[in-house]
Amino acid sequence: MREFMAFIYTEGDHMAEMSPEEQQQHVERVGGYIQGLMQSGKMKSAQPLELTGITINGNQDSVTDAPFNETKEIIGGYYHMVGESIEEVAEIIKADPRFLDGPWKIELRPIRVVEGIN
Numbered sequence: 001m002r003e004f005m006a007f008i009y010t011e012g013d014h015m016a017e018m019s020p021e022e023q024q025q026h027v028e029r030v031g032g033y034i035q036g037l038m039q040s041g042k043m044k045s046a047q048p049l050e051l052t053g054i055t056i057n058g059n060q061d062s063v064t065d066a067p068f069n070e071t072k073e074i075i076g077g078y079y080h081m082v083g084e085s086i087e088e089v090a091e092i093i094k095a096d097p098r099f100l101d102g103p104w105k106i107e108l109r110p111i112r113v114v115e116g117i118n
Contacts, residue, residue, distance in 0.1 A: 002085070004080075004109065005079070005081070009105040014101060014102040037092065043082070045080045079093070090108055093106055
């Protein structure tokens with residue numbers, strides 16, 4: 001089995017634009033999806049990220065506040081996934097119900113294992 005990181009991109013706080021009922025439905029759908037993947041062993045962890053932070057660029061003396069790059073998109077969360085191939089994990093991620101609620105984008109990348117790092 002290989003491990004993969006899925007970076008969830010967003011263009012802002014979509015939850016703020018939803019009614020309380022829509023927020024609850026979103027949390028239940030996405031939470032159920034994540035719980036199912038955790039129980040199946042296909043997901044190791046998942047968390048949202050705060051939409052604020054800093055960027056450390058090049059050396060320790062260069063620190064800037066968000067936004068993190070020159071685009072409106074920021075990484076709003078991650079999934080740490082497990083699967084036989086990137087194609088298998090991509091099919092799992094295509095079923096993410098968050099795609100029903102807005103213009104989300106998820107970048108999927110294999111984790112390279114380097115012996116001796118941890």
